[in-house]
Amino acid sequence: MNFFAHIDLKPLPMPITHQQKLLLIGSCFTEHIGNNLSDLKFNVLQNPNGILFETESVARSLVSYIQHKQYAAADLFHYNELWQSWDHHSRFSNPSLEAALTAINQSQTEAHHFLKDADWLIITLGSSFVYKLNDAGRFVANCHKAPGQWFTKHLLPIDEQIALLDNTIHQLFHFNPRLKIIFTISPVRHLRDGVVENNRSKARLLETVHHLVNKFDRLFYFPAYELVIDVLRDYRFYDIDLAHPNYAATQFVMDKFSECAFTEETKSLIKTIRQIVTAKNHKAFNPESQQHQAFLKQHYEKAVQLAQEHPYLNLQDELQYFKG
Incomplete structure (x- = not known):
């Protein structure tokens, strides 16, 4: 009698090895994967902008690494006694403008050079919801706990996500012709959006990613989302917030990743x-x-x-x- 659904895990046609360089970008689940690979002595660079959840921020950040974008004082804003960037996680925020810019630009430089020689890019998308800053009319990667009325929340359509990533992938392959990309969808449940809204958000990510994987021969999909949602299927594999997979779940996913990647x-x-x-x-x-x-x-x-x-x-x- 089977107590778990079966997922057919296809091995990568080109396995990952310790001699290769891996850049990881995306949601907090990215850091579970990245920390595990780093502990096992793989050559890893993860989240040069900090945690990013949605397609627009991931695509914009990757293009900024390709272009070796350097940030200036005008790109940052001062809020809660900190200099902050709408493109970066709060780990880059600092009371000193100079210190914040230095940390951001050093990370940009490291990402530019690492991506140029990387063998693998692992992208973990977490949400289709984006936030636009009303005054500036631009998308933000992190709201930095600013008042909600500063932003407009929007569920990004599938065709827009495909266009964003399609354009980014072409730029990536031109910048680094040997690069291979693995897409995953984060199993973290964004319950603050609502259960129905979270499922709509994840569904759009799944459609987007599979459209691209079917188009490019150097793109692959690893079913981290399905392994937690459809195989484990139990709240005992989640943290107390019922949203984040716990240690047992993340290790289960990593074991399955090892099976098909190494x-x-x-x-x-x-x-x-x-x-x-x-x-x-x-x-x-x-x-x-x-x-x-x-x-x-x-x-x-x-x-x-x-x-x-x-x-x-x-x-x-x-x-x-x-x-x-």
């Missing part, structure tokens, strides 16, 4: 890396004991051997920790 050789390497990383995160009861010193020595030797066998892995933190 070769057996990469999976074996991941297992070894995870042992090293877990050992580094181990909190010693008595750091000065002979037993702990032997533990450090043993794992230092393992990390050295791993670094020699796979010089493309960044194990500097682990080597420094075990060496003491």
Whole structure:
């Protein structure tokens, strides 16, 4: 008797490896994937603008990386005693205008150079709802807790989302001819929009993404949304807010991603890396004991051997920790 729906997970025709560069952009679920890949020593850059939820902001940000856009003082606004950007998450906000601009432009530069050489771009879309700033008539990526009357909320039609992403993809492939793109839809439920409205929003994202995947041969779809919504299908896999998938759910999704994205050789390497990383995160009861010193020595030797066998892995933190 089956207790879970079955999803046919198609393996990527070109597997992801540790030698490759991966840029991730999109919703908060992007960071679950990105943090996991980073912990496993993949070469990752995630969300250079901070968390982005909807298609318009994702497309605009990617184009800004291609063009190496640099922000000026006129691009920021002062609110709640902070200098902020309508294009960026609040982690870039700062009481100092100069500091905010420096952080934003450094991130823009890093994203420009990383995207130029990236092998994979993973885009996770979270919502079809966009917010337009009434006075300026422009879309915003983050409202920064400004008064609601400053904005007009709008459910972006499918054809507009397709046009935005289609144009962006053409620019991406011209900028980086070897780039491959994986689309996912975030399983985070935007309940503040309403249950019905959230489902309409996700449905538009699904139609948009599948239209594009069917058009371009270097675009792929990974069903993170369906794995949580249709396979797990249970509130015990959500956090207390009933909107965000919990640790068990995100790990389930990552396990399935590993199945279709990595070769057996990469999976074996991941297992070894995870042992090293877990050992580094181990909190010693008595750091000065002979037993702990032997533990450090043993794992230092393992990390050295791993670094020699796979010089493309960044194990500097682990080597420094075990060496003491």
